[in-house]
Amino acid sequence: MANTSQARKRARQSSERNKHNSSLRSMLRTAIKRVTQSIQTKDKSTSEDVLRKATSIIDRVADKGIIHKNKAARHKSRLTMSVKNMLLNQQ
Template identity: 50%
Template structure:
């Protein structure tokens, strides 16, 4: 356990940051699942709407370092291709 005051504060900060990151990671995954489920259901309009709302959430999670930027770009590219292929 942390002994000095500075290390105790650092441990508190790390825990707060860990919880915030977990929340953002969970939210991004939820938005991804909404798009995937809409694609699986075959509803193109719903998939496009879900994708449109998911994009800013995914981009902000990449900007905050929750996910690597290339991973988010890959997900967005593949989802977009699947939505386009539904026509």
């Protein structure tokens, strides 16, 4: 356990940040799963709408430094490509 007041404060801050970052990471994973599920249902309008919301969440999480910008770009690119492929295969 922390001995100094500074160390106690750092431990408190670290714990709070961990909770906050964990919730953001969970929100990111859920958004990605929703897009993949909507792709599997092959519903065009729903997939595009869910993708738009997921892109916003991915960008927000990357801006806060929870994930790296390149990882965010990779997720967005793959999800967008999947939605476009789904739409092309429907025609």
